[in-house]
Amino acid sequence: MSASNAREQGSLAETNLAGLVAQQQDAVVELEESVDGLRRQQDDLVASQISAAPAQSAILALRGEMVGPGLTVMLDDAPADFQLEDSISVNDAIVHQQDVDAVMNALxxxxxxxMSVQGIRITASTPVRCVGNV
Incomplete structure (x- = not known):
């Protein structure tokens, strides 16, 4: 291979590499524009859902007092002096995490x-943990 052929091939490789870089940069710009468009769509959808359900938006933002009928649910372990039948386990007489979850999900x-738990306003995605006996 002559020196001039090597220079020509090197020049060609540089041109091809420069072209590939330019193509990839164009692809990145297109993808960024696509992402921006999708973010705008997402923002529009969220805004339309919030405006369509003002009560729900108050819950999501954890703001605003709710007015209307309500109820209080109290979960408690069985009293310490509770007489267990043979078919009942001690674990059946205390409140567990799955009991708290079941009641909250049902509500x-x-x-x-x-909803509030021990006076703290929560949303459907707020984790509530049952830790230890009451």
Missing amino acids: WLGGAEA
Whole structure:
């Protein structure tokens, strides 16, 4: 291979590499524009859902007092002096995490618009943990 052929091939490789870089930069710009468009769509969808359900937006923002009928649910372990039948385990007489979850999920599914646990306002995605005996 002559020196001039090597220079020509090197020049060609540089041109091809420069072209590939330019193509990839164009692709990145297109993808960024696509991402921006998708973000705008997402923002529009969120805004339309919030404006369509003002009560729900208050819950999501954890703002605003809810007015209307409500109920209080109290979960408690059985009293310490509770006489267990042979078929009942001690674990059946205390409140567990799955009990708390079941009650809260039933309230949300039943149409609860707002909820608080021990005086703290929560949303459907707020984790509530049952830790230890009451």
